[in-house]
Amino acid sequence: MDVRLDAIDRKILGELQEDASQSLDVIAAKVGSSKTPVWNRIRKMREAGVIGPQTVIVDAEKLGIEACFFVLVRTSEHEADWQEKFLSTVRARPEVMEAHRLAGEIDYILKVRVKNARAYDEFYQALISEVKIFNVTALLSMEEIKFTTALPL
Amino acid sequence: MDVRLDAIDRKILGELQEDASQSLDVIAAKVGSSKTPVWNRIRKMREAGVIGPQTVIVDAEKLGIEACFFVLVRTSEHEADWQEKFLSTVRARPEVMEAHRLAGEIDYILKVRVKNARAYDEFYQALISEVKIFNVTALLSMEEIKFTTALPL
């Protein structure tokens, strides 16, 4: 299921990424088209999976979630069932915002948001008790300089 | 400007994080309230900045943005004007999805999304030509195991 996107599609995506609450008319005017075609393009991009879920960005600090860690994980085990276990653990934990499998010396990176350092330690203890991990380095964020979900188009 | 959130507020946030396109009626039913009070709570949380921008998540791969790097940056300069320069560079570059200032040996971490390795190299060259950097390590993501914008409530 491949997709071809023209310039108008990309403009629409840009507008939706910036503010998904804009009305069709407004978006249509901005991209130089009108309601129906814009609506059809959006529907197609949704069906194709180009446009995924629609969400709101919530301010973590205002919720009392004040700590953010990047966790570099090295493991000695590389079998399929170990990986399966690790994946399901990471997916099940709501404080893990993001997880990537990496190329190179470090096997995985996690982005973890928690109330404070103690809450991170609880997460860490839970993680290493569930899966065998060779080495963990946690990088503590002091300041979020930039955060965007908007991909460059 | 501190905020007190009760259980209903948190449920509303949860619903909005999961799917911001739901109608007020649906959300109201799920959280056990009705339209107007839910609407007022949402408005207040918006004003307080708890609820930020409303966006759609776009599939990077379907747009041909197939590479994701985590960039660990160490610098030898820690003066205010260097930092200012670094910040504005990072903020101006659309391929930088996320940037944090860290505690510890590594000074900054960036999350960068680009078409491919060559595009990363162009970004890298541009970055080091604009600001003086002591050491850079790039971690290449092979697979995005998890990604969510939904904070744990």
Added chain:
DNA sequence: TTTGAAAGTGCGCGGAC
């Protein structure tokens, strides 16, 4: 603070071009 109702707005879909 909630309820219900009323007015305004925008969506989703039909047609005509």
Added chain:
DNA sequence: GTCCGCGCACTTTCAAA
């Protein structure tokens, strides 16, 4: 394909309890 217009659902406001 794009434009027009209608019906319906939704949002937003405002009384009143």
